[in-house]
Amino acid sequence: MPNKYVDFVSDEHFLKCVKWVCDAYLDPSLKLDKAWLQRNGVDPFKMVFDMVVRNRDFNSLIENEKTRQFDKKSGGRIGDFHQKLLGGVSGWTDLGVGDDSKVDLKKDDNTVFMELKNKYNTVNSDSKDSVRRKLKKITEVHPGSTAYWAYVIEKDGTSGESEWVHLGDNDPKIRKIWGSKLYEMITGKEDALEKTWVALPVAINDLISTTSPISSADVVELNEWFKDAFEK
Numbered sequence: 001m002p003n004k005y006v007d008f009v010s011d012e013h014f015l016k017c018v019k020w021v022c023d024a025y026l027d028p029s030l031k032l033d034k035a036w037l038q039r040n041g042v043d044p045f046k047m048v049f050d051m052v053v054r055n056r057d058f059n060s061l062i063e064n065e066k067t068r069q070f071d072k073k074s075g076g077r078i079g080d081f082h083q084k085l086l087g088g089v090s091g092w093t094d095l096g097v098g099d100d101s102k103v104d105l106k107k108d109d110n111t112v113f114m115e116l117k118n119k120y121n122t123v124n125s126d127s128k129d130s131v132r133r134k135l136k137k138i139t140e141v142h143p144g145s146t147a148y149w150a151y152v153i154e155k156d157g158t159s160g161e162s163e164w165v166h167l168g169d170n171d172p173k174i175r176k177i178w179g180s181k182l183y184e185m186i187t188g189k190e191d192a193l194e195k196t197w198v199a200l201p202v203a204i205n206d207l208i209s210t211t212s213p214i215s216s217a218d219v220v221e222l223n224e225w226f227k228d229a230f231e232k
Helices: 011-026 035-039 044-053 058-086 123-142 180-187 192-208 216-230
Strands: 092-094 105-107 113-117 146-153 160-163 173-177
Touching: 011 035, 011 058, 011 192, 044 058, 058 092, 058 113, 058 180, 113 123, 123 146, 146 180, 160 180, 160 216, 180 192, 192 216
Parallel strands: 113 146, 146 173
Antiparallel strands: 092 105, 105 113, 160 173
């Protein structure tokens, strides 16, 4: 019997990964009230600028800040989603936190290691130096390996793979990969990222039985958004 969601991991694993993200949205302990916002350092100077320049009242600012903080929590789990999902592909391992390699994914035969981020801008200049050092060390410990800086979303909506030249340092064993090419490399399937995206609303509905399905008009918009993000 074919899988319901995607054809590169089991339905059970796919649902487990989707649930990890959904749980952030449904977390009853996340009470973003005024006291919580004050404890977490909401900037009163920015609030003045927002109220005057953007003509916002105090309550609308608080609601916007709640949304921002909530998005931070749920957005952090999106990166985890990709790591957990791809770590469930046969022949690959999600290294979680605390592995000696200090990266996120590896091929079980130790020929490929990956530091995985959700977006291209998750890593600043200092972080890039740190990632580079980690990947360099891996290729020294595992001489036959290739180490990747990987990320899902690129700023210009492309997908690809190339040698990662950083500050004039080029090493053919250190590469970068992004977008649909990342999913294709790990799963061996060119359309794996798109299949994942298409399966998400089905899996989410199976988990939480939402009464607000995505409208046909929204599906059209989402399809265009996906193409802009990965198919330029």
